[in-house]
Amino acid sequence: MNRTRSATALAAIATLALLGTACSTKAAEEEGKAGSDGVKTGPGVTDDTITLGALTDLTGPYATLGESIVNAQQMWADQINDDGGICGRQIRIEVEDHGYDVQKSVAAYANLSPDVLAMPQVIGSPVVDALIDDIERDQILTFPQAWSASLLGRDAVQVLGTTYDLDMMRAVDFLVSARGIKEGDAIGHVYFEGEYGANAVQGSKHAAGQHGLTVVEQKIKATDTDLTAQVTALRSEGVKAVLISAGPAQTASLVGVAAASGFQVPVVTSAPGFAPQLLDTPAAPALESMLHIVTAIPSVSVDLPAVKKMVADYEKAYPGALVDSGVLSGYNASVLLGESLKAACDAKDLTRAGLVEAHRSRDQVDVGLGAPQNFSDASMPSATGSYVIKPAKGETGGTEPVEDAAEPQGAAAYLEAKDAG
Structure with missing residues (x-):
């Protein structure tokens, strides 16, 4: 900010x-x-x-x-x-x-x-x-x-x-386990300047270190809506996947430009980076084929x-x-x-x-709308598992489930170290 x-x-x-x-x-x-x-x-x-x-x-x-x-x-x-x-x-x-x-x-x-x-x-x-x-x-x-x-x-x-860092750690785990990213690969991370992006890239870099990956960063402003330059830069660096921590307009631009130029790599965003209204735009086919979303709540169609x-x-x-x-x-x-x-x-x-x-005072709260919550420690996230979902135009809310909530690799040690620091 x-x-x-x-x-x-x-x-x-x-x-x-x-x-x-x-x-x-x-x-x-x-x-x-x-x-x-x-x-x-x-x-x-x-x-x-x-x-x-x-x-x-x-x-x-x-x-x-x-x-x-x-x-x-x-x-x-x-x-x-x-x-x-x-x-x-x-x-x-x-x-x-x-x-x-x-x-x-x-x-x-x-x-x-x-x-x-x-x-x-x-x-x-x-x-x-x-x-x-x-x-x-x-x-x-x-x-x-x-x-x-x-x-x-x-x-x-x-x-x-x-939190955004845990979501991006989960995103990196997903890229490795399900999208073919392997040790030695480079991945891109496009992110808003400010707390949102800074926290997200902290998570992606930590997870990349665990998996032997390199993160190529591209910082943008909230007013940047044409990501042609960022896609070009990431492609020149040979990245095998891209994370984006921005808004829906930026996600649509990144995926649309990448697809149009033949740069068909997996893209993962967090909840603020996608809106189902994007499925009514020309970017819809590319979003459905290339994009996944990590989020604290499940797909509405779950x-x-x-x-x-x-x-x-x-x-x-x-x-x-x-x-x-x-x-x-x-x-x-x-x-x-x-x-x-x-x-x-x-x-x-x-x-x-x-x-x-x-x-x-409440440490086990489950209202049936997603992962159970623990509110007893204000210094810690109330849940550590993120869902993976994907755009799907025919589904309620424009998304469908891909993976249930799961905690990213090394989350407990990561959070303990942050809390101690």
């Missing part, structure tokens, strides 16, 4: 920070009041309502993802409310659109944070990075739709599933009862809407947060601190 800002922008952010401090003071004063049912409450909780917040992207580069997540989480809230709510309270979700703009997200957080208990959605590593100190200070349990390892280590911030029910419910609630990975990711986050809310209710403590404590 570019941290250079004008003096005016810095002044605006400083003002918002002061407002946030005032809001957190007010929240602290309200924390711990007992409701009529004997449950301690605080900001975002009344005797009949639990208010949650979402900082999303509805107008920026991840607008389709944001819409899917918002819809899925509202569907979850409606289902919970129809079933009597949680702790005798109805769930309400307040949504703020930041358009993937960090300055807008700071303003949106200042507006939203005084009146919510938790946030089941914050889209974007740069956004979470800008807000993480405030989130931790305010003890607002937050589930980012971002998977950078730099977001670990905060009690109030829960990265769900694997044969899991809870996922199949979610798909059916979503198609009924939003007729004609695409059931993409954002739907599953958003719904999964909501269900997991709901389980933590229930645990906090059982402990008679629906304060922010009480919810964080209840959440961190």
Whole structure:
């Protein structure tokens, strides 16, 4: 993320920070009041309502993802409310659109944070990075739709599933076990500058070292949408496969340019690098033949009862809407947060601190929507196994399963070394 800002922008952010401090003071004063049912409450909780917040992207580069997540989480809230709510309270979700703009997200957080208990959605590593100190200070349990390892280590911030480095380690393992990459080969890695790309390439280089491979790096900006130069450079280096940690537009360009030039090598991305809308573009045949995706959640078309029910419910609630990975990711986050809310209710403590404590007390959580989660150690990913899926135009969500969740080679030692460092 570019941290250079004008003096005016810095002044605006400083003002918002002061407002946030005032809001957190007010929240602290309200924390711990007992409701009529004997449950301690605080900001975002009344005797009949639990208010949650979402900082999303509805107008920026991840607008389709944001819409899917918002819809899925509202569907979850409606289902919970129809079933009597949680702790005798109805769930309400307040949504703020930041358009993937960090300055807008700071303003949106200042507006939203005084009146919510938790946030089941914050889209974007740069956004979470800008807000993480405030989130931790305010003890607002937050589930980012971002998977950078730099977001670990905060009690109030829960990265769900694997991080980008683990995903790329899994990707390298997959290339070796299933795509013919062998010791001595070179692989390319195209990645966004910033936390997302930096964390991803850390994983690919570690795994490459384990397998005796060489990584040829190509760093790009989020505004780079024509990857002809990067494909040309990687081809000249003789790479046998390419990893890409960027957005859907960059993945489509890389795969499309490679295929058109006869550079038919395996390509692997992580969840943010693919959107099923790409299957309606000229790049679709190349994507289906060359691309795989490593992800913390399974394909939407997977044969899991809870996922199949979610798909059916979503198609009924939003007729004609695409059931993409954002739907599953958003719904999964909501269900997991709901389980933590229930645990906090059982402990008679629906304060922010009480919810964080209840959440961190849970070490085996399986809601049937993917890999089991362990929330007990904030410094560690909640899961270490990534799925491998691939584009498939005829399937629900535009993907199909390839391999079940598996932990990358040497993951435990890798994580232990990072934690010790």
